[in-house]
Amino acid sequence: MISRISGLFAAIAFAATLAASPLAAHAQAADAASAPVEAAAPAALDAAAPAAPAAKAEPAENPYGLKAMIDHGDAVSKGVLLLLVIMSMGSWYILITKLWDTQKLATEAKSVRVSFFKKASLAEGVKGLKEGSAFRFIAESAIEASEHHEGALTENIDHSSWVTMNVERAVGEVNSRVQTGLGFLATVGSTSPFIGLFGTVWGILQALTAIGVAGQASIDKVAGPVGEALIMTAIGLGVAVPAVLGYNWLVNRNKAVMGQVRAFAADLHGVLMGNRSVAKR
Incomplete structure (x- = not known):
């Protein structure tokens, strides 16, 4: 009987505490509002201080990404990655410069x-032709061959054939x-997937x-290293595709320009x- 009464009183006291806590909080808020601004500011900073770390929580780093592969990779893996980066940079340099050259031509x-x-x-x-242009080079070569068709050996070739040659x-x-540069693009397009595959293997x-x-073969132990290794294959394909497309594009442009x-x-x-015919007359 006593235990039940004490339990009842404890329940009442707990309920009273829950009911009184909102009133106390409301009263505290009213007191804070009526206080000067200088006194309220420190209290607000103290109240907000515990919540600051939760609001500025940084996202966790991906343990299976490219950064993890670079951090944990050995010399061979880093060498393969560096080689693919160099091949990609060379491909884009050749593609941009050759597109500019063909457009200018x-x-x-x-x-x-x-x-x-x-x-x-x-x-x-x-x-009237630009210095160093391909058309000026051809014109000067043709005119020089036409005007200087002399010598014991070249006289055995008729003038038309000499100029044509x-x-x-x-x-x-x-x-x-x-x-x-097209040979480099072809090499990159054909070899970079296999270089990336070598890095994966x-x-x-x-x-x-x-x-x-x-001695641990759980999925988390296997997925991370294997996923990092497969990134090499993706990088190799990412290097090869622009090189192949750029090679085909430049070949078609070069055919049109050379025509x-x-x-x-x-x-x-x-x-x-x-x-020459007019001069002979």
């Missing part, structure tokens, strides 16, 4: 087609300069070796042969 081809053959003479036409040689040099081998030594260059060379050859 196409713009020059349009200008040459409009103005070069309307000049009064070939000398004036050559002066020099023009084709100049066009070939221009084509070689345009094609520079090596990473999985090291992970399985570490798991075997530790315009060869057309200019053929027209120039015709003009030189016509001038």
